[in-house]
Amino acid sequence: MLPLHANFDLLGHNTLGIAAKAQWLAQIRHPDDLVALANQPELADLPRRVLGGGSNLVLAGDLPGLTLKVEIPGRRILGDDEHYVYVAIGGGESWHGTVEWTLQQGLSGLENLSLIPGTVGAAPVQNIGAYGVELKDVLHELTAYHLTDGSARRFSLVDCRFAYRDSVFKQDQAGQWLIGEVVLRLPKRAALHTEYGELARELAALNKPATAIDVATAVCKIRRSKLPDPAQIGNAGSFFKNPLVSQAQYSALLATFPALVGYLQPSGDYKLAAGWLIEQAGWKGRQLGPVGMYARQALVLVNHGGASGAEVMALAAAVQAAVQEKFGVMLEPEPVIWGLASQ
Template sequence: MTAIHTDAALTSLNTLGLTASAARFATVREHADLLQLLADATLRAQLWHVLGGGSNLVLPERVEGLTVQVAVPGRRLLREDDDAYYVAAGGGENWHDFVQWTLAQGWGGLENLSLIPGTVGAAPIQNIGAYGVEVKDRLFALTAWSLQDGAPRVFSNAECAFAYRDSIFKQAEAGRWLIAEVVFRLPKNAPLVTGYGDLQQEIAAQGLPLSHAGVAQAVMAVRRRKLPDPAQIGNAGSFFKNPIIAASQRDALLQQFPQLVSYPAGEGLAKLAAGWLIEQAGWKGRRLGPVGMYEKQALVLVNHGGAARADVAALTAAVQGDVAARFGVQLEAEPVWW
């Protein structure tokens, strides 16, 4: 029997550490668990929320309905061909542990995504990315279970409709699926992606080998230096998306702000560094009540203790307002707000 808990504390299950509880809470470890929950007509009529590692989430103080924690385990090599390994992982697997496991097997391709908090099942929803690699670059397919009737469905990479920090699971299919297993295609000759200056400097400074494991070490060192450990101070990683604007608008901003940090983002488009914008707007290391923007990385919103959703909402609006007033650019929060 799948246990259903009432008034379950969620404070330790979201990396922001927000004070929160669930009206009803259950853990799904296998397909039978979900089918059992769906067999209860009262539960089926509730609003369902699917919880992974809670690392990209802003929770209300009370989550109504049913909160389902995904804990589907497993990781294995499905098959290989001349060009790639096809590796499967359960939706409840810890993402970083899975990445390190693939590297230990000698399968490269995910190293740039080392040390990103969360679960394997949540990674495609957000299309997580770092240092030039996104999940969409390595995902082959995934299996999701319907929250209406439990029926499984396989989504190809194309069917996931990936975009920058986005997917069909945040858009048209939001709230309809529990991602149970993800299959990754890891090329046998996966290229090393070391274009970011931070990685190049770290590799040189440590004398790391130009290998998949070496890049992973560099990524972890850079992330540990720049980003706070959620176990030490509550945070959800990068809190705002890097805004994508017209290249003409970027050019106009450069006239006024020559140090503006930007990157190409396709024909006629440019991506701005949200952290730079936030820092220039005066928010790096600045607090508003129990929350603030991290002193070492302005892109990270941190909980200094005892914060709730309303505190996060107030700081989000303040930062957005100041950046818009100074640069005419609208920042979009990256986490999902329940």
């Protein structure tokens, strides 16, 4: 029988640093642990949630039911073909640790995703991305386990239905699977993505052809200059998604706000910079009680100490209302929100 922890304190398991408790918590270190849980009838009717590193999470209250903490380890090279090397990574491994490990193996492909917090198993849920690269660009397949009976299923790249900060695991398959292993497809010949403005400028200063390690180093430098360390000040990284608007809406906004920051997408829509919208709406560096929008990056919501989930949600709502009023654009939170009274 898999041991359970009752009324488990989650303060140290979410990077926003919010105090909340899980009614029950189980540490999943092997897929068989899910099968063991399925054989405990007293747990059958409890709602279940999967917790990784807690870096993309708002705890709006205590969590009823059973929280499954993913701690499945493992990093190994599976093999290769003419163009790619395939690596398998356990869902409980650190994402940034995995980026560093691939670079140590002489492999490229993940360098733009350096310093993204969280676990490997959580990365496909969000389709993490940064500096022109998303997880969908390097994922080959993954193995997930059903939360009810522990049965395994392989999801191909197509099965994952990736979109901007979205996947099948946030759509119709939400709340059903624990991702135990991810297989990445990394190119044998580095194809570096250095076109992103800040990154391009940082690499240009090297005055030499960039390597994958150079890109990773530059990405880490840029991220550290803009994003607070959760060990120093609680945060969940970028709190809002960059909104997509139609070409007509973009043109109308641009006529009123000539400095509007937007990027044309393949669909013909425009992706707006949420941080710029928040700053223009007057929320950069502004606080509401113990929470606020970071003074060096308006897109990051920070906990200055002792904030509750309700206070985080109140600030998020105030920022959304301000941006909606000024620009007619509704921002959507990027983190997962757990513990609302309606859940």
